[in-house]
Amino acid sequence: MTDKRKPVRVWCDGCYDMVHFGHANSLRQAKALGDYLVVGVHTDEEITKHKGPPVFTEQERYKMVRGIKWVDQVVEGAPYVTTLETLNKYDCDFCVHGDDITMTADGIDTYHLVKAAGRYKEVQRTAGVSTTDLVGRMLLMTRGHFKQGDSEYSIDREPSANMGQDRSARSPWTGCSKFLPTTQKIIQFSDGKSAQPSDKIVYVAGAFDLFHVGHLDFLEVAKKEGDYLIVGLHTDPAVNRYKFGNHPIMNLHERVLSVLACKYVNEVVIGAPYEVTKDLMEHFNVSIVCHGQTSIMPCENGADPYAEPKRQNKFKLLNSGNDMTTEKIVERIILHRLEYENRNLKKEKKELDAYEAFTRSRKSQLLE
Template identity: 70%
Template sequence: MASKRNQNEAGDSGRKKKKQIRVWVDGCFDMAHFGHANAIRQAKEMGDYLIVGVHSDAEITKNKGPPVYNEEERYKMVRAIKWVDQVVEDAPYVTTLETLEEYDCDFCVHGDDITTTADGTDTYYLVKANGKYKECKRTAGVSTTDLVGRMLLVTKQHHERDEEKLLDKEKVADIGKMSADNKCSTAKSPYTGVSQFLPTSNKIIQFADGKSPNPGDKIVYVAGAFDLFHVGFVDFLEKVSKEGDFIIVGLHTDPVVNRYKGSNFPIMNLHERVLSVLACRYVNEVVIGAPYAVTSDLMDHFKVDLVCHGATPIMDDVDGSDPFAEPKRRGKFKTIASNNDMTTQKIIERIISHRLHYEARNKKKEEKELKIMQAHMERIGKENKS
């Protein structure tokens, strides 16, 4: 099959250019979270040009059940990850040598977890057998299965907007009990339900590009929860990025988000939301634990030229004041419509509407992976004895 990359050409000096290392990654990327982004980041570090294949709804449904996001949403989410150079739609579920050849990729990268077809076949057995497979470290504490579990956890208690009720001892005890019922290790907070992700400063540094605004750059600031980072946020931030040169996103703390979202929102804790936003190609910097009100100190400190907010209702601050009063006073406030009706609540509603299916899917996946892991350990044991 003909290569889709032109042959290397000689440089001006007559010497051949260094061969570009092209890397292939594929997957479902359902609810494309920061764990997916971290795998993509690690894969990009192994080469120069990263191609990401995304499976179709039909392929995913056949092998593991229908995804939460449809294929168009998943294609858009992966394109928004800043380490991705190219997206291949409707990529085959089993990675073949022909696919690597078609896109002139040197090897395929996948996390050190297990991916199988409906009949239990390793989806990477072909590239593994031909030495075209490399592994990256899976991000512990997060997966699509885990996030679905958290959303299912949300449906097991009433959605109350009364913060005092949410934080009373019975509520916290209920969350702990639900964690045990769902076989999750710990309930880290009454806001995020169950989160096993352990953040480090190094992980944040890896996701951040470390660049500062250039002199004369127009700096734009937006703030919010950005919970379960989804296509609505991608469309919003893409539009915001056209308003300036350097985009700063302020992320509210879990208690602040809980005040205006209610129930046990946010689904993802602050550090998880930080990584999700940092992985977006339209974002340059993140303020961790940003104040709810955009103050004059904040605007002066970051030299903010424009403050943007989505076309959604804005709750007053705790004292009843408008949290955007200062940028409005300065004439530096603008409402940006994403023209996408996706919300965090709608994602949860998708899960709720198919709750029994997703519970069964999660259980089936866990059982399948356990059997494969046990077989793998037995094989290693036999090899060690021989």
């Protein structure tokens, strides 16, 4: 007997600014509640009005959400307040959001309409990461320890005047991640499919820090070089050696999940060696090793990390046409530092006020 059950269509929406594994995990959980996942992404204008300036443009954010493996459809310019009309327009049965607080500039719950109609479901937010947290990590770089010795970025060693004091030591976005990686989480993010004997295997390696549109476009063109794409992620000390300063901004385990969530990636090597050796290529049966347009730092002994694949005539430089880098993202934050500091402080205060109001309401209910 054939299954004639109507597919369950799920709606998610948000800013999806600086898309990270927390966003991906929320979308993974949402997709598990149905069959087809529709994701609405807000415009820059809406985000600026209700939350503060986004780090990425709306076009960049649309592309990043489309790159997440669990997303079936992206709706551009979704309204900030989720309405029943929106759910009905896209034939979605219900809306899904994390268990954190999302409000308009006026302090109104953006999901109050769908909650009242019983068309709202909640999934667990990923602890230890948020866009606010990641912006905060980059803001700490402006305290004089990003690219040390480079006067262009060595700014504001003292607390900024409008903040009164340097809050970084006790702020929840200090950059000390609370994320606790588990094997279960990696399994949930992995597609679990091994390469087939006939597959042409492509290998790329790097930091893939603050996973962004530049990474996404590069991985898309890399995947086209074969059938099965393996991404080698360098350890935190290795990344720090060739990027210096406070890099990486995200630790190895965070970077693993961010890359695994990408629909072009089949497998990740956690803590891959910096040098692509003959043993590594044989172990994964690599057909071709690719690298983007970023400069290649020699190994600690001065050797070319891609000497072996070049010797085997299995090395290819790729040009994705996108020159976005992690450093450029940090520059965006630094250039608009005060705006993002104020954004983070406002968001923290608004959420704290809402949480205290919720706590008071619960206490009064219990006393009745």
